[in-house]
Amino acid sequence: MAQGPARTLAESVVQSVDWLAVAPPTIAAVVGLAVLVADLFVGDTKKTVLGWASVAGLTVSLLALLPLLDGDRATFCLTGAPEVCSYTADRFTLVVQFLVLGGALLAALLSMTALNDEKQTLPAGEFWFLLLSSAAGAALLPASRDLATLIVALEVASLPAFALVGIRLGDRRSSEAALKFFLSSVAATAVSLLGISFLYATTGTLYLTEIADRIQDVDGQFHTLTQAGVVLTLIGFAFKTAAVPFHFWVPDTYVGAPLPVAAYLSVVGKAVGFSGLILITVVALPSYADVWGPALAALAALTMTVGNLGALRQRSTRAYSAVRLLAWSSVGQAGYLLVPIAAAAYADDAADAERAIGATVAYALMYAAVNLGAFAVAALVGRTKPLNRLADYRGLYASHPLAALLLAFFLLCLAGLPPGVIGLFAKVTVFSAAVGAGLGWLAVVMAVNVVIALFYYLQWTALLFRAREDATEGATAEAPAPHRVPAPLTAALALTGIVGIALSGAPQLVLRFADTVLF
Template sequence: MSSLALTTAPQAARPLAESVVQSVDWLAVAPPVIAAVVGLAVLVTDLFVDDGKKALLGWTSVAGLALSLLALVPLLDGDRATFCLTGSPDVCSYTADRFTLVIQFMVLGGALLTALLSMTALKDGRRELPAGEYWFLLLSSAAGAALLPAARDLATLVVALEVASLPAFALVGIRLGDKRSSEAALKFFLSSVTATAVSLLGISFVYATTGTLYLTQIADRVQNVDGQLHTVTQTGVVLTLVGFAFKTAAVPFHFWVPDTYVGAPLPVAAYLSVVGKAVGFSGLVLVTVVALPSYADAWGPALAALAALTMTVGNVGALRQRSTRAYSAVRLLAWSSVGQAGYLLVPIAAAGYAENTDDAQRAVGSTVAYALMYAAVNLGAFAVAALVGRTSTLNRLSDYRGLYASSPLTALLLGFFLLCLAGLPPGIIGLFAKVTVFSVAVDAGLGWLAVVMAVNVVIALFYYLQWTALLFRAPEGAAQPHRVPAPLTLAIALTGVVGIALSGAPQLILRFADTALF
């Protein structure tokens, strides 16, 4: 066991060094630590491994992510916290509660499926990617993403956000010599850095008015802020939300999404669509519901407006893709992910209108339930897109015509995934998740937002059903059987099993909508 020196003092006169000593709960921090350590080990091992054995690095990364997932199991017996202030056991920098474990499961599970997709993408016959660097960046980003939902102070929150983001920039542009990949990485980097700078300015405002970075202490002290400091705090709240709104691809911070998804290697696009969103939404929840519940009158309406704009712009953008020449399936999934982000924002906005803490946390549970559904089926859709992309470089929607003739099971699974995203049977889990979000909005008095969501669900039906119907049409030429490598087969099978299991037993995740997570 090791000890750390932390500082705390009354708000008025705070000395720089008042030591408190405490132990580190290594079991609680194991999931992100394992991912980080394996990432470093893979990077070093890459120096000594022959080119013909680079696949071992991929399987090592898969094993490391699986081990990180298993490290969550001992934490299920109760909440654990570490890096806490002596004398204040509720004031901690790292907490492994139910919310943390669910998001870490989604993050590490999404990273594991991304690693399976990447096994074949590293050598696609067109441009070989550097294996050691790729796996190190993926595992480092996953470690930061797993750290973020456990963060309970703004400093750790920002560090985790950057650890998750910086490797992602490099992953997007890792195709050396590819102009489209470089442009996507540059756009992603510049817009993310700008959003982060704005968030840091907001955090500095919040710290200036409360004198603390711990979320629970901010929640207590911010209620006593008045006068001109109240305006400063409100400004800080809005600015802090910008960085996390960027990660969720909320409008107007969504403009990087289509080009980035298309320019990045397809597994990286899948990773950003699920793990990137998990990072953004968990950060939004912690800043709003945990740290600033007393400022719900500021962030509640703002998030409601963002939700309405995001789902509308995302679905209309996806609908317009059919009028473009390169009707790209990946670009369609990119716009679809923007629309889905709008649905995910609805319960967080509803938490701002809740009458008490329990109702607010139940609203957050609805977002978590929807996010789990979205993660499973969206990764499944990307997995099938990776399969089609092996024979069709442009991965256009027309390349999916007649997929049922060449690969019946794959076509059925993709159709199922799309119906889940649309909220239609047999995608029962997608339907129930959307109904849960509708219910939360109505209960919070946001009837107008529920109407906007209903209209957007109808708009989304058109392009989801159009894609689904295309799978079962007669192919234009002779049906070409798709050879599916073992890692890709495993990724498609895992997402299919999870999606079907959740549709058969939706209570497995919908119960989060009825219970408090913190």
């Protein structure tokens, strides 16, 4: 049992707030409230202004990260122990916040086109408020260093996401997807809260660093209670990461949600889950690595296998949805992201564990850029093909050659093939983390899954350059006239393309995080 009096968040904390440290999530939240109020006074013909204001707010939130690069900052600290804080802006926090806010910005650009195309079904003011609120919660989570703040940030990121999935008015599929997402997430949150209550009961504190110190002294009957708390807490965050068997909500949710929301969930939603999982395991529970290490290794193997086999079933001849394939692909990618976290449990020292976590961060940055790019091309195709089937991509090169080349590049990055060099190097980094931790069997499972994924990624890539099905025998089908691509969608395509190509040309920009101490 924890020694000494129990310390809670109700104790006196240093009241001076470091506003610079909390600026990124605060700016996103304030702009979200401002957009919601402004919606009451903006006419229906000028709703686009709300979108540009939201894009500007997310851009300012990203720029607010720059002053924080000088060194670690912390706020909301205990008066008696200034090193014990609720909010810490360290290297790990800044990298994840960059990923979250950058992903939200690209999703916002995609959303501007979607809102213009679906004015009757997507209310602008509510949409932007929910997106910015969720982004604020997602940016808060990696900075959280106590369990209360962690759960609050998780729910602030999740609750608006439920509404975003079901925001399309009059769409039964969207409503069903939101309900499934909501019910399963509530159950996962309840399990997490139960686990956290067990951890608090045995340690008497909610601060992650204090839990790490006190939990080593837990013995006897409380040891079993602590183990149960560790497992239950992991289950809740495994849902957020879409780890198998907690992935069942993903395909229907991605297909039923507006496409920009699906793109947002595929990147920002995963960043929320993985950053929370890292904080719980590596920061708060390193002494229980023998519990969460094997569990995460098994989850990683199961997740990548089920995800890739699910994606493999999405055949173009059966007119499956391209978004559903991306959904199953995201489940498989979640398995790769879990591998280095599991490897951290088998590290010989703290430095090796931090390098393993760096591999997850590096892979997440690569995945975010290219996956959002794939969704941007899907948004382009969806403007003329609302069903967004895989068959609709046949012959895309004839009508939109640049978009087809970009999608081919993004898919090759996800597959880990040249010229998608960044995808190849990111997979090698994750593979090395598994081998270095002695998880040879997990490295073999990953290698097999990479081969499985090659099939459906290459199948989709080849489809882009095939002749269209409406080609007559002995003649070439006339390609549809290219339509004007809206400026926000063009910007999203350009940004993801530039980032993906730049990272493939200089992969050290991301891979250096694998060799950097993040905490």
